[in-house]
Amino acid sequence: MSETLYVQLLDLACGGLLLTAVLVLWRRELAVIIRVFAVQGAALAALVAVLATREGSAELWAVAVGVLVLRAGVLPHLLRRALAGAGEARRETRPLVNVAASLLAAAVLTLLAYAVSQPLVALSPSAATQAIPVGVTVVLIGFFVLVTRRRALSQLVGFLLMDNGITAVGFLTTAGVGLVVELGVSLDVLLAVLVLQILTSRMRETFGDTDLDELRELRD
């Protein structure tokens, strides 16, 4: 693969990550958010695949396939099942920060991510490390979604967005943290989603809603 093609494909994959993170913040329908999240999983897998072709390592290719199956297949499927059981609550109706303000907040977060990752990029400037701000932005936007959304499901997507961002930064900085570590992290995320899915359905059975703001006080 030639140098310019490699840089271009890498940049396109990073652009995909960034765009899908913004779309999660923008859209209100939970079904659309889950679909966008699946696209982000595919973009992350494409990023790993580009790095694998560059390094010519079979191990990284295996990781890319694993990322694709887990983040574009299994996790969105689990989320969709949780949504199907949710009944009425299919929209994020009242986020704590309204959508226009949270989009502007995302703009500030992008600049912040760029500022804080400058020292990291300066350590070894290359096409891959220059994309680190994108990963950091996805982490920050994921955290923002996690703290400002009310529905349990969109908070879950925020958590997974953060994880996508962390994984992207991991691959961009080190070109692969090793198959075993990646496998461990992936299983961890899968387990967290399964546990949270059960927790969500239990919450709905008990309270009839998944609005987490209603759960502030203890009752008998």
Place this chain on the structure above:
Amino acid sequence: MSALGVVGGIAQPVLIVAGSPLLVGVMRQVRARLEGRAGAGVRQPWRDLRKLLRKETITPRGTSEVFRIAPLLLVATSLVVAVVVPFVTTDSAIDPVADLFAVVALLALGAVALALAGLDTGTAFGGMGASREMTILALVEPTLLVAIFALSVRVGSTNLGAIVSSTLHDPARVLSPASLLAAVALIVVIVAETGRLPVDNPSTHLELTMVHEAMVLEYAGPDLALIELASAMRLSVFLGLLANLFLPWGIATAATPAALVVGVLALVVKVGLLGVVLAAGEVFLAKLRLFRVPELLAGSFLLALLAVAASYFLA
């Protein structure tokens, strides 16, 4: 001032003035056919303009010069933009004006003149339309500037001709994240700025929802014809700008007749296709609530900002 620039400066305004009502006609026809109607034909906007131009000028009682000058200002600014922006040729007749900031300022000047005319009539609808138009304009202008600025960062110049010819020399740039994000942001603001669905409905006269139509409600005769022509020109100018910033192929780089013919044909095909796509897309859209419009525009502003950011940190 080069020969290419002079030829472009003559060909472009003629093409835009003659072609923009036809573009509106094509878009209405596409929409009518998709909705199962026969449609009025592609040349209907020109027939409407001819009919309006033959009528006598009437201005409402109590209106001032602002009301009378606004249509002329709107047409004049659109015409200057049609002369300077690289549509058919990469060189511009008046090179210093072919600047990103100058072009956006000219287009904003026309919109502001029309909003002032809407206020000048002193009617409820005029004021309402002007206030809505200003709200949308205040959100659109920064996005428009930032989105095109993302393209000019790599070139190192805000001259539109320089941006277009650098994309022509390096086609790989079109597929970079910066230009893709900027393209999406620019499409959203162009839809908002030219008053198309889902921001404004160009074919409605329903009092509560109209924006552009509310401002021009008091115009009649030749003044109305000028405003209709200017809105059609603005639509063509914006679509042409979008086409040539991201897909500049076919534009004339030398002052030979063959190159000019190819340039004109390329512009007509590109703008025509964009218009057809826009009209076909509108069939499937409903108008957005006015209070949701800032959300849409904040989103497109964020995309434009990300485009600028990406052109810095992914370069």
